[in-house]
Amino acid sequence: MSESGMPQLNTEYFASQIFWLVISFIILYIVMAKYALPKIANVIETREDIIARDVEEAENFKKESEITEQGYLQSIKEAQEKASQYLSNSRNKLNLLIEEENNDFEKSSRELMQKFETELEKKKSAVLADSEQIAYDVSNDIISRVFGENPLVKDTLKDNIKSMVKR
């Protein structure tokens, strides 16, 4: 059978090879074209649809989450504004209160001061009046001890002391 170098050139089985090639290839073609390829195409298409749907869904979720995030940021901003408003409000109130208290305090302290001053003035004049009498009594005592009783001296002394005190 293998007298020739190449079995490929042996024409004895050419017909058989072509015959079986045609048969097997036609069977292959029919099965592929009718069943296998549409099935594969269908599976791939279905998968692509699923993937596309999932991607779309994911995009929707993303959009939704972005909206939620924006709302969240918005509410935080509002809260911050509100808080700062509260803060400034209460600061103003506090300032007002402090000012009021201050004014009250100033007023009352001024009144108190005035009261003390008038009292002081009164005391001072009382002391001054007393001091005139004391000075007179002491000097009169000293003079009368030294020089003896003298009504004339008494009067001049009184005048002198009066003028000294007045000064």
Added chain:
Amino acid sequence: MAEKSGAPDPMHQFEIVELVEFKLFDLNLSFTNSSLFMVFSVALIILLTLFTFNGRGTVPTRLQSIAELSYEFVGKMVRDNVGDEGQRYFPFIFCLFMFVLFCNMLGMIPYTFTVTSHIIVTFALAIVIFFGVTVIGFVMHGISFLKFFVPSGVPKALLPLLVVIEVISYLTRPVSLSVRLFANMMAGHTMLKVFGFFVAGMFFSGNLFIAPLGVAPLLFITAFTGLEILVAFLQAYVFAILTCIYLNDAIHMH
């Protein structure tokens, strides 16, 4: 493998062996080892593409991925080379690619028979493609398909010569297409066998110096087997893509 008499014959692997005798009139249409591996290939392709799809989950199984990858690979090939009009011929190109690929790959298993290492098989495929493409050309363009052989934009004086060259190059397409595949497969397998004989011959030479050197051809055929697997794929790809290109020529002219 080697014949009992004389030197081992690397061509022995291409021998056709009758398995079931079958005669129609005077023709010998016996079921041979070649037929067996054609049927094997077809059966494997059908198994791969039809029975690996369990359910239709979003995540494909491994074998299903192979089927889908082949589908998309050939689909892209047809789309890129022929365009939308080529979709009608996609099943044929797919069968062609898968059939040649599986025949080549099955041939890489030791002790198997390589269907595509026989010129008559590859030539039969190529001649069908040749006639099919020519018929498509004439059906789509009518008699003006003959303009395909007249290159545009050349001096009038050169036209007769160029038309002859174009016609010859067109007519040799089936030859080049079939011989390329057949020669690649035959040469690769012969080479593997020859080096296999070297390994066996050296290891069992009984010579202590030569026997260890048998490792060298062993390493070589190991690497060469990898290369041959690449060639097996590449030749199937080339066969299919050239078919696409011929189809494109017929559909779009150029």
